[in-house]
Each structure stands twice: as C-alpha cells, then as structure tokens.
Amino acid sequence: MSALLRSLPDVEVVGEAADRDEALALADTHAPHVVLMDLDLGDDSGVETTRELCRRDPTLGILVITMFGDDDSLFASIRAGARGFLLKGASPAEVERAVRSVANGDFMLGPQLAQRGALYLSGARTRGAVPFPELTDREREVVDLVARGYDNATIARRLVLSTKTVRNYVYGVLAKLDVPDRGQLIVRAREAGLGSDGEEADETARAGGPEGRDGLT
Known part of the structure; x- marks a missing residue:
C-alpha cells in the first residue's frame, strides 16, 4: 500500500504507524490531509483510533482499508468519523480514487459496500438523537x-x-x-x-x- 501511495502524483506519504500511539503522534506532527486506517492495530482498535483522530482534528479525512467487510466494522467506522471504507484487495485505481475523494472532503465507499453504507446513512438521518453523543x-x-x-x-x-x-x-x-x-x-x-x-x-x-x-x- 505504501509503495502504491508513493507512486501517485501529488501524494506525499509522511509516515507509517504500527499502533494507536504512533498514529496519534504522527498525525500531531505532520497534520496530514488523509489517514489510511487498518481496523486491526494489534492490541489497539482502529475504530477507536479513528474516533480519537477525528476528535483531535475534525477536518482530517480517515480512509479505512481493511479485510473486515462486515456491517459492524463498516458502521462502527462511519460512526467514529471515517469518510471512506475500502476492502483490502481493492484495485490501485479504486485506492487512488478513494484517497483523492476523502482528501477533497467527500464520502467514499468501495463498490461492494456502497449500498449498505447508503442505507445506513439514510437510516441514521431519520433516527432520533443518540443519548450523550459526546460518549463513545x-x-x-x-x-x-x-x-x-x-x-x-x-x-x-x-x-x-x-x-x-x-x-x-x-x-x-x-x-x-x-x-x-x-x-x-x-x-x-x-x-x-x-x-x-x-x-x-x-x-x-x-x-x-x-x-x-x-x-x-
């Protein structure tokens, strides 16, 4: 993935993190426009790391790229603030399109996930307010x-x-x-x-x- 990103024009890779603490430190240091997030960070949760990154910088675009395509992972990532979600195995063209879309402030889901994500977002707009939205x-x-x-x-x-x-x-x-x-x-x-x-x-x-x-x- 790193090699693919480095090959894209106008894309600069400023760091790679192995865990939550490293990801937070790199984001604080480099203030990236986009973070590619794996949900499996060893002992750490990619969803909770996404939530914390978005809390620190609401303008940051988080693109989740993971092997977990289940509804729980998808919806938890969206609730945490991710603006994109791709499955590992996505084509280079799909990755590039997702990175650029998220960088531009758009919401991007992989082709296998788009319908489920749209249904979730549509339902979220019609549901009542969540108690204590400041809580995880x-x-x-x-x-x-x-x-x-x-x-x-x-x-x-x-x-x-x-x-x-x-x-x-x-x-x-x-x-x-x-x-x-x-x-x-x-x-x-x-x-x-x-x-x-x-x-x-x-x-x-x-x-x-x-x-x-x-x-x-």
Missing part, C-alpha cells in the same frame, strides 16, 4: 448497564472486559458528563432513556450493593 459507543454501553443497576464486576462479565477497564470507563464518563458520582450518573442516564430495556439487575449487583466506598468499583 462503548462508554454508552457501560452507562446503559450502570443505569440498569449493575455493578462493575457484572458489567465486566457482560462486556467481556476487566473490572479495572470498566472502572476506568465509569471514571471517564463521570468526567465527560460532569456528574459527581455513580448515583447521579444513573439519574442522568435514565432521564436520557438508557437503562430502561431488558432485565434489571438483581439485588447483589445493584449500584448500592457490595462495592467500594466511592461506588465506582
């Missing part, structure tokens, strides 16, 4: 489960995460939403419509159950 999808999942009354250990089991990771998510959400504690978070979340679907937590897993003194563990 994963943070919103955690908030929904907190609002149902689950403690962090239970949330960790349901989302296949470590309890420490869930705790960090809760801390981050409290800061983003400027709420002082878990109880107020539950109130805000339920007012926004979260935590009202599905089964309720049992008494041992409720926010007032056997947790740490700060209610965050």
Whole structure:
C-alpha cells in the first residue's frame, strides 16, 4: 500500500504507524490531509483510533482499508468519523480514487459496500438523537448497564472486559458528563432513556450493593 501511495502524483506519504500511539503522534506532527486506517492495530482498535483522530482534528479525512467487510466494522467506522471504507484487495485505481475523494472532503465507499453504507446513512438521518453523543459507543454501553443497576464486576462479565477497564470507563464518563458520582450518573442516564430495556439487575449487583466506598468499583 505504501509503495502504491508513493507512486501517485501529488501524494506525499509522511509516515507509517504500527499502533494507536504512533498514529496519534504522527498525525500531531505532520497534520496530514488523509489517514489510511487498518481496523486491526494489534492490541489497539482502529475504530477507536479513528474516533480519537477525528476528535483531535475534525477536518482530517480517515480512509479505512481493511479485510473486515462486515456491517459492524463498516458502521462502527462511519460512526467514529471515517469518510471512506475500502476492502483490502481493492484495485490501485479504486485506492487512488478513494484517497483523492476523502482528501477533497467527500464520502467514499468501495463498490461492494456502497449500498449498505447508503442505507445506513439514510437510516441514521431519520433516527432520533443518540443519548450523550459526546460518549463513545462503548462508554454508552457501560452507562446503559450502570443505569440498569449493575455493578462493575457484572458489567465486566457482560462486556467481556476487566473490572479495572470498566472502572476506568465509569471514571471517564463521570468526567465527560460532569456528574459527581455513580448515583447521579444513573439519574442522568435514565432521564436520557438508557437503562430502561431488558432485565434489571438483581439485588447483589445493584449500584448500592457490595462495592467500594466511592461506588465506582
């Protein structure tokens, strides 16, 4: 891919990154117009890296090039802010067209993905507002489960995460939403419509159950 990009007229490759931290550092240093993103960054998520890059620079064009063509990968990338999505194996002409389209501020999907992407975008325009748009999808999942009354250990089991990771998510959400504690978070979340679907937590897993003194563990 790097060799192909270097062969294109008027295209300068300013760096290559192997992981999230390197990608963020290179973007800060070089301020590129377009970033080609692989969803598989080893231990890191290309979707979350895309989201962070777009948060830092909303004008940056992210073109996802990946072997994962499933709906979840496509739609998660779009929600994260990607402006293009190609499958690995795309022809050189398709890659060039996508790079130039994204650089010009256009939205570009590979031919195998265009119809699904158009249907998703059309539906997104007609759906109601997403609660807490400042949160990531994963943070919103955690908030929904907190609002149902689950403690962090239970949330960790349901989302296949470590309890420490869930705790960090809760801390981050409290800061983003400027709420002082878990109880107020539950109130805000339920007012926004979260935590009202599905089964309720049992008494041992409720926010007032056997947790740490700060209610965050």
